[in-house]
Amino acid sequence: MLSKTCEYGIRATIFIALQSILGKRTSLKYISKEIDSPEAFTAKILQKLVKEKIIESIKGANGGFEISQPKLKSTKLSEIVYAIDGYDIRNRCMLGLPHCSPDNPCSVHNKYKPVRDELITLFTDTTIEEMALGIKDKSAILK
Amino acid sequence: MLSKTCEYGIRATIFIALQSILGKRTSLKYISKEIDSPEAFTAKILQKLVKEKIIESIKGANGGFEISQPKLKSTKLSEIVYAIDGYDIRNRCMLGLPHCSPDNPCSVHNKYKPVRDELITLFTDTTIEEMALGIKDKSAILK
């Protein structure tokens, strides 16, 4: 479904969001410990999320990663997914057919499309803040 | 979502089913041409499906692959998916958390689980015959 890169990216973003809600800036080392991900690999993913302006980085001692309050509320899960895994998931055929579409459906298109659409709705409806608050109030886990 | 191996496997099975409905046995060469897949790789996948008793193979000249009439109706898409990609998809967490469950949910579990359950229902409800008939009546494509 999602690449591991994307999974780590979402988990890292949720954790940075949580810390930002708590008024803290957090470091790569702490992030990868708290989301149980390889540190060097996570660094690469965070670089990408910084370039895509989903998170912010501050260099130097006392540096780290954070997310501004407005962005916590406005950024959707979909933005992380698309930034890392691309937009392909929105149209991808379950059987891998390159030209599958409503006009030219594969054998499962009509059953699969509604499920896929719900998934896209999930992505575009879910905010980073919402996911982080689940961690904050301990109703959800992150590793 | 599904591995390429699995996509090829499903497409090959649909094509073999179509030919079986038409009363024909079909060869690897023809299958891979008709579903637009690499021949040698497809051979490997078909071997697996034979071992799993989803399709039947007949060796020698005039040999090939076929599916019996009863199996066309009784075999579900889920059996192909599980044979090739395994059962993991049924419980897999969207964020890749190994212990994510209803009791221990990740930040998106409650939104994702219903979608995942629909997908599983799609798999277990869809028969091979049903998929092949879409090709037969030209309401669906296979490559």
Next chain:
DNA sequence: CTAAAATCGGACAAAATAGTCTTAATTTTA
């Protein structure tokens, strides 16, 4: 000013997935 604490960027390495090739085994047909 300098040392320490961080991120950044590019090259490299390992593992998983996708795909090929060659030879053997089996069956049909001329």
Next chain:
DNA sequence: TAAAATTAAGACTATTTTGTCCGATTTTAG
């Protein structure tokens, strides 16, 4: 019975994904 047509099996290769390493850069604190 020999040749041709076909699948089976295993070793090999290629590509993609996942992950590491190291040196450069930036910033803070002492």
